[in-house]
Amino acid sequence: MDFKTVLKNKKNGDRIFAILLMLPALTIITIFIFIPIAKSVFLSFTDYKLANIASGVGHLWNNFSNYKAIFTEGDLWPAIRVTFTFMSMVVMLQLFLGLILSVVLNGSIKGKRFLRSIIMLPWVIPTVITALLWMWLFQPQYGVVNYLLLEANIISQPIAMLARPALALPSVAIAALWKQIPLMTLMLLAGLQTIPSEMYEAATIDGCNGIQLFFHITIPFLRNVIRTTVLMSIIENFKQFPLFWTMTGGGPMNSTTTLAILSYRNAFVNMNFGKGAAVATVWLCLLLVVAFVYNKVFTVNEME
Amino acid sequence: MKKTSILSYFFLGMILLFLLFPIYWMFVTSFKTNMQLYKIPPSWLPLSPTLGNYIELIKGKVFLTYYSNNFIVAFSASVMTTVVALLAGYSFSRFKVKGSNLILFGLLSTQMFPVIGRVIALYTVFKSMRLLNTRIGLAFALTAATLPFCTWLIKGFFDDIPKSIEEAANIDGCGRLMTLLRIIMPLTKSGLLAIGLYTFLLAWDDFLHCVTLITSDNLRTLSAGISMRYLGELSYDWALINTISVIGTVPMLLLFVFFQKYMVQGLTAGAVKA
Amino acid sequence: MRNTLVGKLVTMLVILTLILALAGCGAGQQDQSQNGTNGKTEKGEDTQDHGEEAKETILKFATYAPLEKGLEPFWTKIKKDYEAQNKHTTIEWVLYPYGELKQQVLVMSAGGNRPDIAYGGRSWLDGFISSGFLAPMNDLFGQDFVNDFYPSVIKDMSDNDGQLYAIPQFISPYVLYYNKELFKAAGLDPDQPPRTYEQALAYAEKLSTLKDKDGNKVYGLGQTTASVPVSGASVLSVMLSFGGGLWDESGHVKVNTPENVEALQFLRKIFEKGYNPEAAKLKDLRNLFAIGRLGMYFDQAWGIGGVFAMNADMKSKVACVGPLATSKTEGLSTLEATILMVFKDTDKEKEAADLIEFIVSDANMEHYVDTVAPMFPARKSQENLDKFVNNPIIKDAVKDANKVKELKKHPEMANVFLDLTSSAQAVTVGNENAEAVLKKLEDSFKTLLK
Structure with a gap:
């Protein structure tokens, strides 16, 4: 009886209905994301190695020694540096190339509908396959990239791109760019299409040239799209794992050991789950800081 | 004017080469024999194409197992995501319960967390729920991973639907759930398709979840299976690797060719509005 | 019209999800029963067979080898021959690809589900020893059998206290x-x-x-x-x-x-x-x-x-x-070697040891070199076997196979x-x-x- 009257009240009914609708989503995310994250942070403060599991001891509080270890062993800072270098390299180039490509494809180019869909192809190629494909292209002795560079006389000896400390990271970045440029272009293109063409016409009559148009109309209009896509791209590249794991495994000389690789290596290669979780926790904090700063910068700019 | 157009054609040509040549090369390589493909200078066309690699791949039954596992997992994940995101997205869009914005923001922020960061603990959670080594467990994990973004996307679609439609339906005597399923849902078909496809794409691409949560070879999905099985123990079999790449890519290419309108609409709608 | 269509579509999807979910769970349970409850069923059978002369033994053998095209025939033959000789023993493969096996077996064992015997590379030994899952072998094999192996090899297969933990099948220096x-x-x-x-x-x-x-x-x-x-x-x-x-x-x-x-x-x-x-x-x-x-x-x-x-x-x-x-x-x-390890507390250590002796017997060693790949034996009594000394590819190096230095074990x-x-x-x-x-x-x- 009581329940029925509650339901009859429209507002209450709406509220219950709303919560019921959310419930499946909240349950799934709580079980598979929130709890694991919380548990992972907790594990990072414990001694949790394979031997502990084997002997049935389980995880024991270990007085920050995982953190002490990762901060003193000297692998952490290079990994942070590599992660940031990779992320900024890929995000900036991707934005730059994506912008040009989308502007070109938005212009009057023959067959642009076809081109727009065909450039999307790399986006649907699975990441592990992307990694293998680029390993094959970069192969020093019989890979096609080395062959072309040799033919063009850019290099005189075949170079193992993925084995040179200075070249490995850029090489992985190329593979990442290859897979990610399409989506970036697609998003920017969608943004460009919302710009009313009268804006351009009016500005052209006022005597603006192409570059002025770009900076005074295109960029301001794209602001929101850029903000979203760049944030998505930052997050994705900050998290990148399969490309590195398949292409370089973190080498040579740790020049491609990102936080992802470091964490995975500690947890699943050395079977020290606590330490792996500690790296992941540091990484999580960094990501939060980056996202926060990024949002702050954008909001401040908007206020101006 | 002329100059810029030549420049833009040049740029377009270069970037098309960069984006499309690798895919072309993957196809060409898969039709060569191992000894042919180590030839330098390479032959740019498969001069004496062979299907041997494909036949060998299909003969090894494991590959088909990986393949069908990937389909099962990706399909279940996208169906689950679509249904759950539909309900949640509608709720977030229509009923402004106290704190619902905060919840949505909280959900979205999980999208930032690195998978490796939680996969260690996810393993123990899976173990205690007896979900380790089950395809449905994997599908749940992948659903959870894409759900926040999909909910947010589909919420945008609901936001575009005027409230007056529901009010009219209400007067006609439709209950809340009926209104959603009969009246509102058909209006967001393209959005639902978009999130379904998006989830399928991400689930097909998954590597880390499968590597850690599935330990039984006959339950593995493609990406994990490839990297564990086909990279060769004693030598690289590049012909076979390229063949697998082709076969692993084709479903995605087909999906994209047939449904690209929806994918593009769905994904860009969110970004442009935000 | 359209609305009912969509309604049907949704119902279909929901049903499909349910079916898939059930199928998935079913498959999962099946799999778990395959992997997880073997120990229990065996024990059940043991009690049933109690009083009869022979008991059924299932040896769970963790290995990558039967997954590889080139190695599969040899191991299938081993299984067949051994089961023919030992009517009450069944070998059950626990298969993982090479790159995965060590980690998976360790994780599996940590989860209370250990195999009886494992086959792998020498480089895995450190991790296995430090995990504490392996059975010490000094008392598992006869002294004559152990002494037949090159001393440097036996040292390399032992922990820092000299306890033996693995028997090499084949060895090779670089x-x-x-x-x-x-x-x-x-x-x-x-x-x-x-x-x-x-x-x-x-x-x-x-x-x-x-x-x-x-x-x-x-x-x-x-x-x-x-x-x-x-x-x-x-x-x-x-x-x-x-x-x-x-x-x-x-x-x-x-x-x-x-x-x-x-x-x-x-x-x-x-x-x-x-x-x-x-x-x-x-x-x-x-x-x-x-x-x-x-x-x-x-x-x-x-x-x-x-x-x-x-x-x-x-x-x-x-x-x-x-x-x-x-x-x-x-x-x-x-030293690089393919090694055989026995897991402790399985009640089947003796049977596992017997299988190992069978695998490294003269006939099987020769058969391997003949049909699979060039290998060096780890036993003194085998270095003059016909198939090794007359193998055109490795004959020059057979006598140098023991030019190896043992390494300390460390996780x-x-x-x-x-x-x-x-x-x-x-x-x-x-x-x-x-x-x-x-x-x-x-x-x-x-x-x-x-």
Whole structure:
């Protein structure tokens, strides 16, 4: 009886209905994301190695020694540096190339509908396959990239791109760019299409040239799209794992050991789950800081 | 004017080469024999194409197992995501319960967390729920991973639907759930398709979840299976690797060719509005 | 109309999800029962059979081998033959791909679900010993059986206290494979292969002047230095040959020695002169060797199988010699081996040991070399077996197979090897000073290996 009257009240009914609708989503995310994250942070403060599991001891509080270890062993800072270098390299180039490509494809180019869909192809190629494909292209002795560079006389000896400390990271970045440029272009293109063409016409009559148009109309209009896509791209590249794991495994000389690789290596290669979780926790904090700063910068700019 | 157009054609040509040549090369390589493909200078066309690699791949039954596992997992994940995101997205869009914005923001922020960061603990959670080594467990994990973004996307679609439609339906005597399923849902078909496809794409691409949560070879999905099985123990079999790449890519290419309108609409709608 | 259609569609989807969910759960349970509850069913059967003479034994054998095309027939035969001889024993494979097996078996065992026996590479032994899942073997086998193995090999299979934890099936030091045809083309005598590092350099010089038929460079001497642990073990072999190593006489970490410097300088030399493809994996070297673009390279005996898989014509063109000598040693290497390990507290240790003795019996060893790949035996009584001494590819190196140095066991060994290969990269592609690199390495090992 009581329940029925509650339901009859429209507002209450709406509220219950709303919560019921959310419930499946909240349950799934709580079980598979929130709890694991919380548990992972907790594990990072414990001694949790394979031997502990084997002997049935389980995880024991270990007085920050995982953190002490990762901060003193000297692998952490290079990994942070590599992660940031990779992320900024890929995000900036991707934005730059994506912008040009989308502007070109938005212009009057023959067959642009076809081109727009065909450039999307790399986006649907699975990441592990992307990694293998680029390993094959970069192969020093019989890979096609080395062959072309040799033919063009850019290099005189075949170079193992993925084995040179200075070249490995850029090489992985190329593979990442290859897979990610399409989506970036697609998003920017969608943004460009919302710009009313009268804006351009009016500005052209006022005597603006192409570059002025770009900076005074295109960029301001794209602001929101850029903000979203760049944030998505930052997050994705900050998290990148399969490309590195398949292409370089973190080498040579740790020049491609990102936080992802470091964490995975500690947890699943050395079977020290606590330490792996500690790296992941540091990484999580960094990501939060980056996202926060990024949002702050954008909001401040908007206020101006 | 002329100059810029030549420049833009040049740029377009270069970037098309960069984006499309690798895919072309993957196809060409898969039709060569191992000894042919180590030839330098390479032959740019498969001069004496062979299907041997494909036949060998299909003969090894494991590959088909990986393949069908990937389909099962990706399909279940996208169906689950679509249904759950539909309900949640509608709720977030229509009923402004106290704190619902905060919840949505909280959900979205999980999208930032690195998978490796939680996969260690996810393993123990899976173990205690007896979900380790089950395809449905994997599908749940992948659903959870894409759900926040999909909910947010589909919420945008609901936001575009005027409230007056529901009010009219209400007067006609439709209950809340009926209104959603009969009246509102058909209006967001393209959005639902978009999130379904998006989830399928991400689930097909998954590597880390499968590597850690599935330990039984006959339950593995493609990406994990490839990297564990086909990279060769004693030598690289590049012909076979390229063949697998082709076969692993084709479903995605087909999906994209047939449904690209929806994918593009769905994904860009969110970004442009935000 | 449209609304009902959509309604149907949704219902269909919901039903499909449910079916899939059920199917998935079902499959999962099945799988778990396959993997997880074996122990229980066995125990059930045990009690049923109680009182009867023979009890049914299921030996859970964790291995990658039957997954590999080339190895599958041999292991299927082992299973069949052994089960025919032992009517009440069934071998049940627990299969994981090579790259996965160690981690998976450890995780599985930690979850209370251990196999009875495992087959793997020597490099896995450190991790397995430190996990505490293995059964000590000193009392599991007869003294005569154990004493038949080379002492250095037995030492390497034991923990730091001398307790034996693994029986090797086959062993191999890093041997030098060479391409006889390329030798002829370079004016070298294929029956006079290099015996010392110095000679190898001279041979490499000549080989590297060759071009293949498309005009591509031929590499003279391949030594793996990629970012994988096995490359580190191989680099350590070079150090051992030059008289170096990781520990001094008294067992303290000592890496920055003139001997190790010399070894790294050797690596730099073959890199700078273009004899060695940079930072190559063993797999890369085998591919290059298979297509005739590499004259000589260091590999484990069975690695040549990868070459033959790529190019079967090579079978008649290759041969190998044992570890090369330097002014300090007669040639010395780390030991690579395929090993068999028994798990403790399974109540089936004796049966597992019996199966191991069957696998390493003369007949099965000969059958393996005959049908699968070149291998060296680990037992003194087997080094004169016909199939080994008359195998055209390995006959020269069989007697050198025990030129190996045992390593201390340490759970961090995989990291040690990764650091070793990193330092090899540092002096080659990184162009750093060998002493400085070794000094850094010594500092890091002092904490890693304490």
